[in-house]
Amino acid sequence: MNRDHHTLDQNGFDYMENSGREEQDRDTVGMVFALILMAVLTVGQYMGLY
């Protein structure tokens, strides 16, 4: 099998492959970080921190 040298490593890990449970976890982690950052910045302004 030809290996895609751009995305696939020698252990078979393809960094552009995104499916199943791993995809859901990545989506959730991204969402949690986004909500935390937005909440901190918004609440920070309301509290007069900047």
Place this chain on the structure above:
Amino acid sequence: MTSYSISLAYDTDRRSIWSCLYSFREVLPGLLAMLFIAIFSNNMPGVPNPFTLENLFVYLDNVIGPINGQPFFQIMNSNFVWNPLLLGLLIGNFFGVPDLWKRGLSYIHALMPLGILMLAPHFMIGHAFKLGIVPVLISVGAIFFTATLTLYLSRLFKLDDRQGATLAGALSTGDPHVCAIMMPMTKARGGQVVHSAICVILFGALASMVFPFISHLFNMPEKYAGFAAALGIGNGHQALSAAFGVGYEAGRYAHYFDIGRHVFMPAGFLYVFFIMLVRKLRHPESPNVHATGSIQKVPLYILAFIACWGLTCLHVFKEPTHHQIFNLVIWDFSLAAGALGLSIPFKEITRHGLKGFAVTCLSGMIRLVLLFTVLGLCIKTGLLA
């Protein structure tokens, strides 16, 4: 080991949602690669590095001189997404991507929903209503019409549905960035995303040159020629270049009317996503249905985006919070675009041929002619002053 068995290994080793971040030692080289691509591509907020691709383009813009008052590289859409993508493409294709980087580069899949969600405070619908109700209705109509028309034409041209959806999202909203935003929703491949962005950028550049002639053909007043440029060309400096090609007043009005397109952009890309998702759910076995991939229901981050967009419209995110959040969006998309660029061999982009470009040009030109017709009718009937 196949990617299926890798996925199984992830499920076996998984302890919590944080397992997708792997260990710090594994991901550090990839994260550093993304970081250095980002800070040598753009003038990143908080990084005083003058040796960036962005500054090189600004220098070259000053050498070339403006086109209708607009910098050439801005017309070609040089920005915080496409600069790192270009640098990543060059590095990946000329020097390769070391295996050591790949765990870290996989963070692109967490960065995409993160960036999409943080874009929500950017779209304050209330700002559009200073234009009046008729221009708002025309703006919204143009977005939905273009999205529907592009999806229809891509089906007619037998284009891969992932690319058709990506094109529909980007062309309808008038912003090539949206190709990247569509990627996690339509599950388009990297090559399709870049190919679609090139199609939209090239169409915009060509259309902005033809635009003044069409405007004179329709005898359009400069004010509404500016409106037509904002909706029919989109993409910031391309619209301005097209409108300033008509006249000074048209250029100023393009800037004024652009808000009508801008704040409704999420409606455009969400519309395309929902259409593709419903289509996939109705025809799950069809060999021509690829868009949205394994997505079976609306992802949580899309629902969170819609909720945050609602909060934005209620003016929860005030200034300067909105600007601070947008600075984080710049960081997020710059990092992700670097990883995306590294993943794509040049032949992945070129193998999609010219069908995508034909669909973009046809859809874009139909939109432009219809816009002029509708604006002409509205002026004649007194709906637009």
